[in-house]
Amino acid sequence: MEWYEQAQAAEQISDWDTAIQLVSARAECYSADFYAHDNHLWHMDLLVRAERFDQLTELAVTDVHGRRRLNRSLHERGMDTALRHRAEAGDRDALYHLVKLLCEKGRLQEACEAVQGLGPEDEYAHQLVADFRMSSGGAR
Template sequence: MGEGEQGLATCGKPVYQGVQPCVGPTGKLPKQNEEAPRLPVCLRPPGPAEGERTDEMTERLVVLTKALSGGAAGDTRPVDWLERARAAEQLQEWDAAIALVSAHAECYSDDPDMHDNHLWHMDLLARADRIPELTERALTDSHARRRLNRSLRERGMEAALRVRAGDGDRGALYVLVRLMCETGRVQEAQKAVQDIGPDDQYAHEIVARGYRP
Protein backbone atom coordinates (compact mmCIF):
# COMPACT_ATOMS: atom_id res chain seq x y z
CA MET A 1 0.00 0.00 0.00
CA GLY A 2 1.65 3.21 -1.20
CA GLU A 3 1.74 6.50 0.56
CA GLY A 4 -1.70 7.99 0.98
CA GLU A 5 -3.46 4.77 -0.07
CA GLN A 6 -6.58 3.96 1.91
CA GLY A 7 -7.09 0.59 3.60
CA LEU A 8 -9.30 -0.99 6.25
CA ALA A 9 -8.33 -1.70 9.83
CA THR A 10 -9.71 -4.72 11.62
CA CYS A 11 -12.55 -2.54 12.91
CA GLY A 12 -13.57 -1.62 9.38
CA LYS A 13 -12.49 2.04 9.66
CA PRO A 14 -10.43 3.61 6.83
CA VAL A 15 -6.74 4.14 7.65
CA TYR A 16 -3.81 5.65 5.83
CA GLN A 17 -0.17 4.43 5.78
CA GLY A 18 1.84 6.17 8.44
CA VAL A 19 -1.24 6.84 10.50
CA GLN A 20 -2.79 3.52 11.52
CA PRO A 21 -1.37 0.35 9.91
CA CYS A 22 -3.51 -2.67 9.22
CA VAL A 23 -2.57 -5.59 11.44
CA GLY A 24 -3.40 -9.26 11.43
CA PRO A 25 -5.42 -11.13 14.02
CA THR A 26 -2.26 -11.66 16.09
CA GLY A 27 -1.68 -7.93 16.34
CA LYS A 28 1.55 -8.19 14.29
CA LEU A 29 2.37 -6.43 11.05
CA PRO A 30 2.57 -8.70 7.99
CA LYS A 31 6.07 -9.40 6.63
CA GLN A 32 7.28 -7.58 3.55
CA ASN A 33 5.58 -8.81 0.35
CA GLU A 34 3.23 -10.86 2.50
CA GLU A 35 -0.40 -10.09 1.98
CA ALA A 36 -2.24 -9.28 5.15
CA PRO A 37 -5.04 -11.78 5.88
CA ARG A 38 -8.47 -10.71 4.76
CA LEU A 39 -10.68 -10.04 7.73
CA PRO A 40 -14.40 -9.43 7.87
CA VAL A 41 -15.23 -5.78 8.29
CA CYS A 42 -16.73 -5.05 11.67
CA LEU A 43 -20.43 -4.36 11.58
CA ARG A 44 -21.70 -1.05 12.77
CA PRO A 45 -22.71 -1.36 16.42
CA PRO A 46 -26.43 -1.42 17.02
CA GLY A 47 -28.04 1.97 17.34
CA PRO A 48 -30.02 3.28 20.29
CA ALA A 49 -33.32 1.79 21.33
CA GLU A 50 -36.46 2.74 19.41
CA GLY A 51 -37.60 5.19 22.04
CA GLU A 52 -34.20 6.89 22.07
CA ARG A 53 -33.81 7.15 18.29
CA THR A 54 -33.34 10.67 16.93
CA ASP A 55 -36.37 11.97 15.11
CA GLU A 56 -34.79 12.61 11.71
CA MET A 57 -37.99 14.03 10.29
CA THR A 58 -38.19 16.69 12.99
CA GLU A 59 -34.57 17.64 12.35
CA ARG A 60 -35.31 18.01 8.64
CA LEU A 61 -38.31 20.20 9.44
CA VAL A 62 -36.27 22.44 11.71
CA VAL A 63 -33.49 22.81 9.14
CA LEU A 64 -35.96 23.63 6.38
CA THR A 65 -37.85 26.06 8.60
CA LYS A 66 -34.64 27.89 9.46
CA ALA A 67 -33.77 28.05 5.78
CA LEU A 68 -37.20 29.40 4.84
CA SER A 69 -37.09 31.99 7.59
CA GLY A 70 -33.55 33.05 6.80
CA GLY A 71 -32.17 31.66 10.04
CA ALA A 72 -28.93 29.76 10.31
CA ALA A 73 -29.02 25.98 10.44
CA GLY A 74 -27.32 26.09 13.84
CA ASP A 75 -29.92 28.45 15.29
CA THR A 76 -31.27 26.76 18.41
CA ARG A 77 -34.19 29.10 19.01
CA PRO A 78 -37.53 27.24 19.33
CA VAL A 79 -39.64 26.97 16.18
CA ASP A 80 -43.37 27.43 16.67
CA TRP A 81 -45.92 24.91 15.39
CA LEU A 82 -47.02 27.06 12.45
CA GLU A 83 -43.51 27.28 11.02
CA ARG A 84 -43.05 23.56 11.48
CA ALA A 85 -46.41 22.81 9.84
CA ARG A 86 -45.56 24.93 6.82
CA ALA A 87 -42.16 23.30 6.55
CA ALA A 88 -43.73 19.84 6.76
CA GLU A 89 -46.21 20.79 4.06
CA GLN A 90 -43.36 22.00 1.86
CA LEU A 91 -41.56 18.68 2.39
CA GLN A 92 -44.82 16.78 1.80
CA GLU A 93 -44.41 15.21 5.22
CA TRP A 94 -48.18 14.91 5.40
CA ASP A 95 -48.47 13.00 8.68
CA ALA A 96 -46.42 15.61 10.52
CA ALA A 97 -48.26 18.53 8.91
CA ILE A 98 -51.68 17.05 9.65
CA ALA A 99 -50.80 16.31 13.26
CA LEU A 100 -49.57 19.86 13.83
CA VAL A 101 -52.45 21.64 12.08
CA SER A 102 -55.25 19.47 13.47
CA ALA A 103 -54.12 20.27 17.02
CA HIS A 104 -54.86 23.95 16.35
CA ALA A 105 -58.03 23.60 14.25
CA GLU A 106 -61.73 23.80 15.03
CA CYS A 107 -64.71 23.80 12.68
CA TYR A 108 -66.77 27.01 12.87
CA SER A 109 -64.64 28.28 15.73
CA ASP A 110 -65.15 31.79 17.08
CA ASP A 111 -61.40 32.14 16.58
CA PRO A 112 -60.93 32.85 12.85
CA ASP A 113 -57.44 31.38 12.93
CA MET A 114 -58.76 28.10 14.34
CA HIS A 115 -61.43 28.02 11.63
CA ASP A 116 -58.87 28.71 8.90
CA ASN A 117 -56.68 25.96 10.31
CA HIS A 118 -59.64 23.59 10.04
CA LEU A 119 -59.92 24.36 6.32
CA TRP A 120 -56.17 23.83 6.05
CA HIS A 121 -56.54 20.51 7.84
CA MET A 122 -59.19 19.31 5.35
CA ASP A 123 -56.99 20.38 2.45
CA LEU A 124 -54.02 18.48 3.87
CA LEU A 125 -56.12 15.34 4.22
CA ALA A 126 -57.06 15.53 0.55
CA ARG A 127 -53.50 16.19 -0.60
CA ALA A 128 -52.26 13.32 1.55
CA ASP A 129 -54.73 10.98 -0.24
CA ARG A 130 -56.51 10.27 3.03
CA ILE A 131 -59.80 9.91 1.18
CA PRO A 132 -61.33 7.36 3.62
CA GLU A 133 -60.72 9.71 6.56
CA LEU A 134 -62.05 12.67 4.61
CA THR A 135 -65.13 10.62 3.64
CA GLU A 136 -65.76 9.75 7.28
CA ARG A 137 -65.48 13.38 8.33
CA ALA A 138 -67.76 14.41 5.47
CA LEU A 139 -70.67 12.70 7.22
CA THR A 140 -70.86 15.53 9.77
CA ASP A 141 -68.50 18.24 8.47
CA SER A 142 -69.57 20.43 5.55
CA HIS A 143 -66.01 21.62 4.96
CA ALA A 144 -64.78 18.04 4.69
CA ARG A 145 -67.69 17.30 2.36
CA ARG A 146 -66.82 20.15 0.01
CA ARG A 147 -63.12 19.30 -0.02
CA LEU A 148 -63.90 15.62 -0.63
CA ASN A 149 -66.13 16.39 -3.62
CA ARG A 150 -63.52 18.69 -5.07
CA SER A 151 -60.86 16.04 -4.55
CA LEU A 152 -63.00 13.43 -6.33
CA ARG A 153 -63.38 15.78 -9.26
CA GLU A 154 -59.63 16.45 -9.36
CA ARG A 155 -59.07 12.69 -9.54
CA GLY A 156 -61.65 12.23 -12.28
CA MET A 157 -63.78 9.99 -10.04
CA GLU A 158 -67.17 10.74 -11.61
CA ALA A 159 -68.67 7.44 -10.48
CA ALA A 160 -67.90 8.27 -6.84
CA LEU A 161 -69.44 11.73 -7.26
CA ARG A 162 -72.56 10.20 -8.80
CA VAL A 163 -72.89 7.77 -5.88
CA ARG A 164 -72.53 10.59 -3.37
CA ALA A 165 -75.05 12.70 -5.28
CA GLY A 166 -77.48 9.77 -5.34
CA ASP A 167 -77.07 9.41 -1.58
CA GLY A 168 -78.28 12.97 -1.09
CA ASP A 169 -75.09 15.05 -1.21
CA ARG A 170 -76.24 18.05 -3.21
CA GLY A 171 -72.73 19.45 -3.29
CA ALA A 172 -71.56 16.30 -5.08
CA LEU A 173 -74.39 16.73 -7.60
CA TYR A 174 -73.35 20.31 -8.34
CA VAL A 175 -69.72 19.32 -8.78
CA LEU A 176 -70.73 16.44 -11.07
CA VAL A 177 -73.01 18.61 -13.21
CA ARG A 178 -70.41 21.37 -13.55
CA LEU A 179 -67.81 18.82 -14.60
CA MET A 180 -70.09 17.41 -17.27
CA CYS A 181 -70.98 20.87 -18.59
CA GLU A 182 -67.36 22.02 -18.65
CA THR A 183 -66.39 18.93 -20.66
CA GLY A 184 -69.10 19.44 -23.29
CA ARG A 185 -71.58 16.91 -21.93
CA VAL A 186 -74.50 19.19 -21.21
CA GLN A 187 -77.17 16.67 -22.18
CA GLU A 188 -75.57 14.10 -19.89
CA ALA A 189 -75.57 16.70 -17.11
CA GLN A 190 -79.23 17.42 -17.74
CA LYS A 191 -80.06 13.72 -17.47
CA ALA A 192 -78.07 13.44 -14.23
CA VAL A 193 -80.12 16.26 -12.74
CA GLN A 194 -83.37 14.66 -13.86
CA ASP A 195 -82.32 11.31 -12.39
CA ILE A 196 -80.85 12.55 -9.11
CA GLY A 197 -82.34 15.95 -8.30
CA PRO A 198 -85.27 16.80 -10.56
CA ASP A 199 -86.53 19.40 -8.07
CA ASP A 200 -83.13 20.98 -7.44
CA GLN A 201 -83.43 24.45 -8.96
CA TYR A 202 -79.75 25.30 -8.55
CA ALA A 203 -78.68 22.14 -10.41
CA HIS A 204 -80.99 23.13 -13.27
CA GLU A 205 -79.39 26.61 -13.31
CA ILE A 206 -75.94 25.06 -13.65
CA VAL A 207 -77.14 23.06 -16.65
CA ALA A 208 -78.78 26.15 -18.16
CA ARG A 209 -75.52 28.05 -17.87
CA GLY A 210 -73.82 25.11 -19.55
CA TYR A 211 -75.90 25.71 -22.68
CA ARG A 212 -74.61 29.25 -23.00
CA PRO A 213 -71.87 29.86 -25.59
Protein backbone atom coordinates (compact mmCIF):
# COMPACT_ATOMS: atom_id res chain seq x y z
CA MET A 1 0.00 0.00 0.00
CA GLU A 2 2.51 2.55 -1.21
CA TRP A 3 0.22 5.61 -1.31
CA TYR A 4 -0.72 5.08 2.34
CA GLU A 5 2.89 5.07 3.50
CA GLN A 6 3.61 8.13 1.36
CA ALA A 7 0.62 9.95 2.89
CA GLN A 8 1.71 9.05 6.43
CA ALA A 9 5.26 10.20 5.73
CA ALA A 10 4.00 13.47 4.26
CA GLU A 11 1.74 14.00 7.27
CA GLN A 12 4.63 13.42 9.68
CA ILE A 13 6.71 16.16 8.06
CA SER A 14 3.70 18.50 7.65
CA ASP A 15 3.75 18.27 3.85
CA TRP A 16 0.05 18.99 3.80
CA ASP A 17 -0.32 19.37 0.04
CA THR A 18 1.02 15.88 -0.59
CA ALA A 19 -0.80 14.23 2.30
CA ILE A 20 -4.14 15.84 1.40
CA GLN A 21 -3.76 15.02 -2.29
CA LEU A 22 -2.96 11.35 -1.62
CA VAL A 23 -5.69 10.83 0.97
CA SER A 24 -8.46 12.82 -0.70
CA ALA A 25 -8.03 10.82 -3.92
CA ARG A 26 -9.08 7.72 -1.97
CA ALA A 27 -11.69 9.28 0.28
CA GLU A 28 -15.44 8.94 0.05
CA CYS A 29 -18.02 10.09 2.57
CA TYR A 30 -20.35 7.32 3.77
CA SER A 31 -18.81 4.80 1.41
CA ALA A 32 -19.69 1.12 1.71
CA ASP A 33 -15.93 0.64 1.49
CA PHE A 34 -14.86 1.36 5.05
CA TYR A 35 -11.33 2.21 3.88
CA ALA A 36 -12.69 4.97 1.66
CA HIS A 37 -14.83 6.27 4.52
CA ASP A 38 -11.90 6.14 6.94
CA ASN A 39 -9.81 8.03 4.38
CA HIS A 40 -12.56 10.65 4.23
CA LEU A 41 -12.30 11.20 7.99
CA TRP A 42 -8.51 11.31 7.71
CA HIS A 43 -8.89 13.91 4.94
CA MET A 44 -11.03 16.10 7.24
CA ASP A 45 -8.40 15.85 9.99
CA LEU A 46 -5.62 16.73 7.55
CA LEU A 47 -7.50 19.85 6.48
CA VAL A 48 -7.74 20.94 10.12
CA ARG A 49 -4.10 20.21 10.86
CA ALA A 50 -3.14 22.15 7.73
CA GLU A 51 -5.41 24.98 8.95
CA ARG A 52 -7.32 24.97 5.68
CA PHE A 53 -10.50 26.30 7.16
CA ASP A 54 -11.70 27.80 3.88
CA GLN A 55 -11.67 24.35 2.26
CA LEU A 56 -13.31 22.80 5.30
CA THR A 57 -15.97 25.52 5.31
CA GLU A 58 -16.76 24.79 1.65
CA LEU A 59 -17.04 21.08 2.37
CA ALA A 60 -19.15 21.74 5.48
CA VAL A 61 -22.02 22.95 3.29
CA THR A 62 -22.74 19.42 2.06
CA ASP A 63 -20.50 17.14 4.13
CA VAL A 64 -21.60 16.29 7.66
CA HIS A 65 -18.11 15.15 8.64
CA GLY A 66 -16.59 18.35 7.33
CA ARG A 67 -19.15 20.39 9.25
CA ARG A 68 -18.57 18.49 12.49
CA ARG A 69 -14.79 18.65 12.17
CA LEU A 70 -14.89 22.37 11.41
CA ASN A 71 -17.14 23.12 14.38
CA ARG A 72 -15.05 20.97 16.73
CA SER A 73 -11.90 22.72 15.54
CA LEU A 74 -13.44 26.18 16.04
CA HIS A 75 -14.47 25.08 19.55
CA GLU A 76 -10.99 23.78 20.35
CA ARG A 77 -9.51 27.09 19.22
CA GLY A 78 -11.97 29.11 21.32
CA MET A 79 -13.47 30.83 18.27
CA ASP A 80 -16.92 31.63 19.64
CA THR A 81 -17.58 34.40 17.09
CA ALA A 82 -17.08 32.00 14.17
CA LEU A 83 -19.29 29.41 15.86
CA ARG A 84 -21.96 32.05 16.47
CA HIS A 85 -21.95 33.02 12.78
CA ARG A 86 -22.32 29.38 11.77
CA ALA A 87 -25.13 28.89 14.32
CA GLU A 88 -26.88 32.03 13.07
CA ALA A 89 -26.76 30.49 9.58
CA GLY A 90 -28.68 27.49 10.92
CA ASP A 91 -25.91 25.05 11.85
CA ARG A 92 -27.22 23.29 14.99
CA ASP A 93 -23.91 21.52 15.62
CA ALA A 94 -22.23 24.94 15.71
CA LEU A 95 -24.84 26.10 18.24
CA TYR A 96 -24.01 23.16 20.51
CA HIS A 97 -20.30 23.85 20.29
CA LEU A 98 -20.92 27.55 20.92
CA VAL A 99 -22.98 26.82 24.03
CA LYS A 100 -20.37 24.36 25.36
CA LEU A 101 -17.57 26.82 24.68
CA LEU A 102 -19.33 29.72 26.39
CA CYS A 103 -20.07 27.51 29.40
CA GLU A 104 -16.46 26.33 29.56
CA LYS A 105 -15.33 29.96 29.53
CA GLY A 106 -17.65 30.74 32.45
CA ARG A 107 -19.95 32.83 30.28
CA LEU A 108 -23.16 31.07 31.27
CA GLN A 109 -25.38 34.09 30.73
CA GLU A 110 -24.13 34.42 27.14
CA ALA A 111 -24.72 30.70 26.62
CA CYS A 112 -28.32 31.10 27.82
CA GLU A 113 -28.80 34.09 25.53
CA ALA A 114 -27.36 32.14 22.58
CA VAL A 115 -29.82 29.32 23.19
CA GLN A 116 -32.74 31.73 23.54
CA GLY A 117 -31.75 33.68 20.45
CA LEU A 118 -30.59 30.89 18.16
CA GLY A 119 -32.42 27.79 19.34
CA PRO A 120 -35.26 28.60 21.71
CA GLU A 121 -37.05 25.33 20.83
CA ASP A 122 -33.88 23.23 20.80
CA GLU A 123 -34.17 20.90 23.78
CA TYR A 124 -30.59 19.64 23.47
CA ALA A 125 -29.16 23.17 23.60
CA HIS A 126 -31.21 23.89 26.72
CA GLN A 127 -30.01 20.60 28.22
CA LEU A 128 -26.37 21.56 27.63
CA VAL A 129 -26.84 24.70 29.70
CA ALA A 130 -28.78 22.84 32.39
CA ASP A 131 -26.09 20.14 32.58
CA PHE A 132 -23.40 22.77 32.97
CA ARG A 133 -25.35 24.50 35.71
CA MET A 134 -25.70 21.18 37.56
CA SER A 135 -22.02 20.33 37.21
CA SER A 136 -20.94 23.77 38.36
CA GLY A 137 -23.05 23.68 41.49
CA GLY A 138 -25.94 25.71 40.16
CA ALA A 139 -23.83 28.81 39.48
CA ARG A 140 -25.24 31.28 37.05
